[in-house]
Amino acid sequence: MAYEGETMEIGVIGVGAIGGTIARKLSANGHSVRVANSRGPGAVKDFAGEIGAAAVDVYGAVKGADVLILSIPFPAVEKLPADLFDAASSDLVIIDTGNYYPDMRDPRIAEIDAGIPESVWVSKQIGRPVIKAYNNILAPSLAELGQPEGSPGRLAVAVAGDDTRAKQITMQLVNETGFDPVDGGTLDQSWRQQPSTPSYCCDYDAETMREALAAAVKGEAEKIRDNWKEIFGKLPANPTHADMIALNRSVNTPPSKS
Numbered sequence: 251m252a253y254e255g256e257t258m259e260i261g262v263i264g265v266g267a268i269g270g271t272i273a274r275k276l277s278a279n280g281h282s283v284r285v286a287n288s289r290g291p292g293a294v295k296d297f298a299g300e301i302g303a304a305a306v307d308v309y310g311a312v313k314g315a316d317v318l319i320l321s322i323p324f325p326a327v328e329k330l331p332a333d334l335f336d337a338a339s340s341d342l343v344i345i346d347t348g349n350y351y352p353d354m355r356d357p358r359i360a361e362i363d364a365g366i367p368e369s370v371w372v373s374k375q376i377g378r379p380v381i382k383a384y385n386n387i388l389a390p391s392l393a394e395l396g397q398p399e400g401s402p403g404r405l406a407v408a409v410a411g412d413d414t415r416a417k418q419i420t421m422q423l424v425n426e427t428g429f430d431p432v433d434g435g436t437l438d439q440s441w442r443q444q445p446s447t448p449s450y451c452c453d454y455d456a457e458t459m460r461e462a463l464a465a466a467v468k469g470e471a472e473k474i475r476d477n478w479k480e481i482f483g484k485l486p487a488n489p490t491h492a493d494m495i496a497l498n499r500s501v502n503t504p505p506s507k508s
């Protein structure tokens with residue numbers, strides 16, 4: 251299953267700005283998509299109907315799926331049922347889109363503060379390997395700036411993880427949702443695509459994304475993160491997408507590259 255061009259069974263947990271957009275695109279591409287949030291099938295029924303997906307609960311998103319997109323805030327990861335993956339196929343591909351936003355949106359998580367990569371923490375929480383993808387693109391870019399493969403200046407999305415097959419399938423999905431997949435290395439190396447690193451949510455093409463991933467310096471993003479309130483406070487009221495990209499490029503780029 252899950253060869254290029256084949257229809258896949260895709261579960262999506264979290265149908266907000268990121269998960270909802272991925273679900274919409276993959277359903278439009280002909281995949282069999284089922285969507286869930288924290289409040290049961292009734293709460294996602296309208297959205298599912300709109301995009302041609304099935305409304306399910308979180309167990310229904312996992313059962314029989316080839317791929318699961320996990321697109322929920324970090325505190326919600328800890329609240330997923332402990333037996334969620336008990337009946338899942340051993341080769342279920344789990345794509346984690348998450349980012350840790352301490353003190354802005356999320357409570358502090360000691361292990362991540364101590365330095366473990368965010369998606370390694372997610373993987374430990376759910377007891378399954380994950381592929382990190384779609385975390386370093388802003389929601390409006392994901393929704394509106396996808397282009398067909400080969401388009402000049404096509405934007406890129408970093409994909410990190412350990413399992414070759416799972417990574418290949420994720421890259422295939424990134425490609426068919428309109429973006430150039432760029433290999434971000436192993437899950438241990440996925441800190442290079444976390445918030446406030448040079449590649450983070452800057453609308454870069456594949457070549458610049460590769461350079462930005464390579465330019466990341468361990469520990470620097472955390473220093474920027476400590477000043478987020480001040481940094482984001484400089485944005486105008488109701489910032490535009492262009493304001494966000496300009497800010498990310500100016501703040502996340504190492505001084506030697508700017």
Ligand SMILES: NC(=O)c1ccc[n+]([C@@H]2O[C@H](COP(=O)([O-])OP(=O)(O)OC[C@H]3O[C@@H](n4cnc5c(N)ncnc54)[C@H](OP(=O)(O)O)[C@@H]3O)[C@@H](O)[C@H]2O)c1
Nearest residue numbers: 264265266267268287288321322326347348349385388389
């Ligand atoms: N927004 C961006 O530009 C962006 C970019 C890249 C990555 N990300 C990351 O991707 C993840 C999702 O972001 P988002 O912006 O799409 O979030 P969002 O718009 O707030 O949507 C979050 C979704 O998760 C669901 N959810 C929350 N708790 C849940 C639980 N316990 N079980 C199942 N579903 C649950 C919510 O539904 P209910 O609460 O209604 O159940 C909602 O559908 C976050 O980690 C975020 O940091 C965001």
